[in-house]
Amino acid sequence: MNFTATLNSMGQGLCYALVSILFIFLAKKMDDWRTKDFDDDRHIDDGNVAVGLRRAGLYLGIAIGMIGPLSGDSAGFRTDMLSLLVDGVIITGCLFFSRFINDFIMMGRINNDRECVKVFILGGGRTTTGNTALGMVEAGMYIATGCILNGSMSGGGGSFIQSLGSALLFFVLGQIVLLAFGLVYELTNPFNVRDEIRRNNPAAGIGLAGILVALGIILKSSLSGPFTGWVNDIIGFFVYTVFGMVLLLGFSAFVDRFLLPTTNIATEIKEDQNVAALVVVQATIIAVALIIAHAI
Template identity: 85%
Template sequence: MNYTATLISMGHGVCYALVSVLFIFLAKLLDDRRTKDFDDDRHIDDGNMAVGLRRAGLYLGIAIGMVGALSGDSSGFSDDMIYLVVDGIVITCCLFISRSINDHIMMGHLHNDRECVKVFVLEDGRTTTGNTALGMVEAGMYIATGFILNGSMSGGGGSFYQSLGSALLFFILGQIVLLALGLIYELITPFNVREEIKKNNPAAGIGLAGILVALGIILKSSLSGPFTGWVTDITGFFIYTVFGMVLLLVFSALADRFLLPTTNIATEIKEDRNVAALVVVQATIIAVALIIAHAI
């Protein structure tokens, strides 16, 4: 065993990890700056789940994306560090763009920042601060986007600029696909999903966030691997998109039928606001997505 080479490799790994962690810290500073009208740290300290969830989703999205940037063959430590920094900047920018898309389109009739510090009166008369349902959806959008960026930045093939262009292209296509899934989910659900989220129904937030994350996992699998050409990669992406959407909707219906035999998802969300039931169902959907992503 070559201990010198092992120590050098470990040192390089620590440097890559530090750069990735620095981008998480940078995202925190940027989000603090963006939400300067209220103190996120104070809200988190006070137990505001909405703010905590959206921040957790942002950090996880960056970490998931950076894992993709760290994969692939090495070009040498110096070049790898430069590429990692550039990829980190792209990932961070893309996640903030995704947040804006979520705010203005996915949840277009709401204002995420205001909703996440809004005071809600519960049925028993108690009050709570922050729209937890909306925080879950924003976190789900971050994590799903992180998986898409992970897949588009992993693997090799093509030049650095081709890889960067591919990441940006598939980020844009990925956002369109996630919005399309959100619309389809709204259309096939027998109640107004956005209205339930506006009412701070956490079960509704889990339902939408879970299926977004599941699709992100499947799309990551379609994007992973070497760059093989624009036409081939885009065609493969859309085939996986249709395939993934159909499978997720089918398995969602099966989960509704077999995991909730005495009730159904619509009742558990709208009438019962049953967070426990939705956690089980959406965890199953995500588990299925993980299996599909590694089986095809």
């Protein structure tokens, strides 16, 4: 074993990790500034699950996105560090823009910031602070977007400008796909998903967040690999998009019919608000997405 080369590789890896962690810290500070009307840290200390979920989703989205540029072939330590810094800025900016899209389009102009510190009255006169369902959806959107950015920034091929353009293009296309799939998901359910989320139904939040993450995993697989040309990459992306949508909707129907023989997903969400059932259902769908993404 060449210990010098091994130590050098470990040192460079540590530097890459520290840069990635720096962007998570910067994202925290940016979100603290953005939500300066209320103290996120205090809400988290007080047990506000909604605020904790959205922060967790943001940090995970950045980490998942940063793995993309780290997975390509090395072009030299200095070049890699410069590229990682540029990619980190892009990933962080895209995730904050994704939050804006989630607020004003995905959730129908719900103000996530206000909802996540709103007081809800529960049965028996009990109260809770924060719309947990909305926090779950925002976290799911962050993670799905991180997967898309990961795929678009992984691999190699093409110039720096092509790689940058590819990342931004597929971020935009990915957001359109996530929004479209959110609409399709709502249309295929016999209840209004957004209304249930507004009512702080956590089962509804898990349902939408889980299926967005599953689609993001499949889209990541379609985008991973070297740049092969705009036409080829765009066509491949849309083929995987259609495939992923059909697969996830089909498997949801399969789960509904065969894995929940005495009930159905709609009942578990709207009437029972069964968080445990939705965790199992959406975890199963994400597991299938992971398997499919790595099998094709």
